[in-house]
Amino acid sequence: MKNIGISVALGLVLMGAMTMSGCKLSTGKTVDELMEEFGQVHLGNKDNENNYVIGSGQTSVWPVEKLTIDWMYDSVTIVAHDQNGVEFSETADKPLNDSTMMYYSFGHDGELNITFGKPGIKLDKKDLPHKRLIVRVPRTYKLDEIVINGVGHTFRMDSVPCEHLELNNVANQIVLNECEVKEIEVNSVSSDVEATFSRMPEDIELNNVSGKTVLYVPKDAGMTVEMAGVNDDFYSELPVGKKGGKKVIGNGACNIECNSLSGDLKIKNKKSN
DSSP: OOEEEHHHHHHHHHHHHHTSTTOOOOOSOOHHHHHHHHOEEEOSOGGGGGGOEESOEEEOOSOOOEEEEEEOSEEEEEEEESSSSEEEEEEESSOOOTTTSOEEEEOTTSEEEEESSSTTOEEOGGGOOOEEEEEEEETTOOEEEEEEEEESOEEEEESOOEEEEEEEEESOEEEEESOOEEEEEEEEESOEEEEEOSSOOSEEEEEEESOEEEEEEOTTOOEEEEEOOBSOEEEESSOOEEETTEEEETTOOEEEEEEEESOEEEEEEOOOO
């Protein structure tokens, strides 16, 4: 069986699929099937394991400039709160040990790293607990970057601002709700994305294999959409024009690049509150 890091595994799948030039990747795989392919999984960086602390935690040390999370089953939620520090905690469906409890590290460069299990540990599928992680970020603070690497979990982010959001996911459900983000990059396999915006990002990059993306946007939103995939589908409830092979909505301000293999992109009107 292979021993492969979650972000590395995802990268290999995406690279292989995107260079197949029309050859259809097997789609709709379950997490169990993906785990059978990837074998043992390790999370975190073993080289820096002495910098990690076990269990839930919080920090009032500012600024936290970057948040990186490596997570497996079951869910990750990032929400805004009115406190001064970042708080993070997990719950699980069965007792945890030193290998399966979450670990975190906080660097002097302002990066907070949270990992599903002990850094460098090899986890077999039968040993993986279902765990729910919640991270609370001060409402008044804007992070430079949030990076989520995940397999088989639901990821949700509510009302959290950041400059750059990067999601590297396999078999996930992703929900972004009213988050002010400048740039969004999604690298996904068998993952569905649903995002609701009152203010559009400047750039959205979607690299999808067998995934659906639905964007709920204001009626006056402006987007320039470039579809560069294979067997993909585009739908918009807003009027669409064309310019140089690209689809233009409104003033075209938000640049959307969709590189998908058997993926869908839908633009829908944001529902009134």
